[in-house]
Amino acid sequence: MQPLVHIILILLAWLICLPLPRAAAVHVLTVIGFSAVVIFAPIAAVFLLLTVVEAAFMVWLFNKFPRKSDLRQYGPYLLLLNLLFVDFHQLFLLMPVATLTISFSTIRIFMTAKQLLSSRKTLPISETYWLLPAAFFLPALVIGPVFSGTLLRDQNRKGNFEQPVLRDYRMMLLGFLLAVLLSPAFGGVSNIMERYEHGIFFMIWVLLFSSVVCGVLGAITYCGTLFPAFWISPTGQLPTPVESADFQRFLVSLAQVDGSIRASIHISAA
Amino acid sequence: MARLNFAPFALILLLASLAFFGPRGKAFNGPDLVRCAYELAELDAPAADVLFIGSSRYGRGFDPGYMRQQIKKETGKDLVIERVAMTFPRITQLRPPVENYLEHRGAPEIVFLQLMYNFKPERQRQWDIPVNPTRNVAYANLDTLLEIRRNAKLNDFGTALPRTLESGYLSLPALLLQKLEANIYAGMRYVPMKLKGALDKCTGDALHRQSRPNWYFNNLHDDIEFKESEEKKLRREKMTLKADEYLAFSPSDPMRSFEVDQLRQMAEILTAAGSKVVVVLLPVLGDTSISQEEIAEIETAFPEYPLVHPYGLFDTEVGPELAKSFADTTHASTYGALIYSRFFTSEIMKLTE
Numbered sequence: 001m002q003p004l005v006h007i008i009l010i011l012l013a014w015l016i017c018l019p020l021p022r023a024a025a026v027h028v029l030t031v032i033g034f035s036a037v038v039i040f041a042p043i044a045a046v047f048l049l050l051t052v053v054e055a056a057f058m059v060w061l062f063n064k065f066p067r068k069s070d071l072r073q074y075g076p077y078l079l080l081l082n083l084l085f086v087d088f089h090q091l092f093l094l095m096p097v098a099t100l101t102i103s104f105s106t107i108r109i110f111m112t113a114k115q116l117l118s119s120r121k122t123l124p125i126s127e128t129y130w131l132l133p134a135a136f137f138l139p140a141l142v143i144g145p146v147f148s149g150t151l152l153r154d155q156n157r158k159g160n161f162e163q164p165v166l167r168d169y170r171m172m173l174l175g176f177l178l179a180v181l182l183s184p185a186f187g188g189v190s191n192i193m194e195r196y197e198h199g200i201f202f203m204i205w206v207l208l209f210s211s212v213v214c215g216v217l218g219a220i221t222y223c224g225t226l227f228p229a230f231w232i233s234p235t236g237q238l239p240t241p242v243e244s245a246d247f248q249r250f251l252v253s254l255a256q257v258d259g260s261i262r263a264s265i266h267i268s269a270a
Numbered sequence: 271m272a273r274l275n276f277a278p279f280a281l282i283l284l285l286a287s288l289a290f291f292g293p294r295g296k297a298f299n300g301p302d303l304v305r306c307a308y309e310l311a312e313l314d315a316p317a318a319d320v321l322f323i324g325s326s327r328y329g330r331g332f333d334p335g336y337m338r339q340q341i342k343k344e345t346g347k348d349l350v351i352e353r354v355a356m357t358f359p360r361i362t363q364l365r366p367p368v369e370n371y372l373e374h375r376g377a378p379e380i381v382f383l384q385l386m387y388n389f390k391p392e393r394q395r396q397w398d399i400p401v402n403p404t405r406n407v408a409y410a411n412l413d414t415l416l417e418i419r420r421n422a423k424l425n426d427f428g429t430a431l432p433r434t435l436e437s438g439y440l441s442l443p444a445l446l447l448q449k450l451e452a453n454i455y456a457g458m459r460y461v462p463m464k465l466k467g468a469l470d471k472c473t474g475d476a477l478h479r480q481s482r483p484n485w486y487f488n489n490l491h492d493d494i495e496f497k498e499s500e501e502k503k504l505r506r507e508k509m510t511l512k513a514d515e516y517l518a519f520s521p522s523d524p525m526r527s528f529e530v531d532q533l534r535q536m537a538e539i540l541t542a543a544g545s546k547v548v549v550v551l552l553p554v555l556g557d558t559s560i561s562q563e564e565i566a567e568i569e570t571a572f573p574e575y576p577l578v579h580p581y582g583l584f585d586t587e588v589g590p591e592l593a594k595s596f597a598d599t600t601h602a603s604t605y606g607a608l609i610y611s612r613f614f615t616s617e618i619m620k621l622t623e
Contacts, residue, residue: 004455039441093431095435095437098438099437
């Protein structure tokens, strides 16, 4: 799935969200995310659904054990074995399949399961629903990041949804422009750079990554949701407001500081 | 701030405008030869008498302009000879321009359809996927894209799951989204490409050369002679070792079923439009003979279409030089192109007697 298609799908989600209550945004983004994976990587969609079922079963099973038990603490790590599908699926399917989002989503499913199992309160089984947004949250499909689905749940339950501000509009537009201008140029030269210039390759990859994240960050604010913080610890530590703000600032500055490089890339892309 | 709430509308409007106007400018991503192939197909002129449809081996293999002059000189007939060719021996990429050709210009009297096939072993496994390459998604109209997709029979490798689930195969919504994306990019590229003059390259001989400087149209002449320096000889010997590893066409091989089926579909479309189709097999470097078994295999796969091949030339006095007349492992050198031009000239004269 190309960055431009990603943005088109987010805009579609925004249109659907318009008449709906803001709390519906996360579910709309999940449904469209799932549809996108089915469209572009059907086997990955099935595999991720199986991973969600596996994680839900683990949560249900390990929840019966004491909170400090080894099984409850370390059992969910078994989910990480599913990451091997990306490298080894050809051995049993005898053909290559698109593995879009499997890595990011599997880690997000794992983090969600871990968070759910770390709860001190009795866990209703309905809470495992948040494994689905963790797997298929549309904005995070292509470029990540990893986070726990429980953060989307908490954001949704708080009810104080973000209102878009000028910065979101700028970020969305900037992300869109970068994604559509940088992505084809990057695709065109990536093979050469991969071979000879790892540094440049990495730099442009970061630029592309940051631009898409900017576009997505800006766009989903309109839907009424925000990205959870980037570097939440898989051991269960919740992100602090400072971390979240830092993450936002990091992305904005990454997109703004490199203006001159982008300008030259725009020209060459055109 | 209220107007900011509807800011995405501006973006949607921008994307919709680009998607609407983009295809009209034809500033799609990709080499000029593809745009020129489509422009040639939609030229405001009647169909050619003879049309060659093939890969870059056709583009560098002969000169339709030279052939026209030769025929005129020898028989007095002025036959219009054209060629629609593209880099990569992928037959599906030629289907949309050929269908456009038939629709806009009518059916040529004779079509020399190259038996295009993949010869590199490492890419055979996924040669049939995607059915519609990026060039098709960009330039072809939606009906043709869907028709090609619907009628594609993928090779059977005994996989556990249907190959339509394989990486690279485009589901219908993915195909539509890619088409939309290509249109948006075309809209964005239009102004810079227009300013660069990139959209005005498909005119005159350049159009018939499909804008490739090393393809031939009105640039071959009888004074070209065979010459090979010591350096080129060494290079050719190295290339021959590489070409030895290439796959043969072998239409009865199951791994060729997709290609054979696509070639047959192309031939059937042309025949239904009223053209006489002959199929052509071209040699690669180091491949100077064809066995009766190979000929029988091709004739079994394409029983309705006569086979034309230049392998007989290797047994004539130009044979030793022709065997060395390659610019690389597959494309003819200038001298080779001259010899093949003469060969096709005589084939056309035989067919139009």
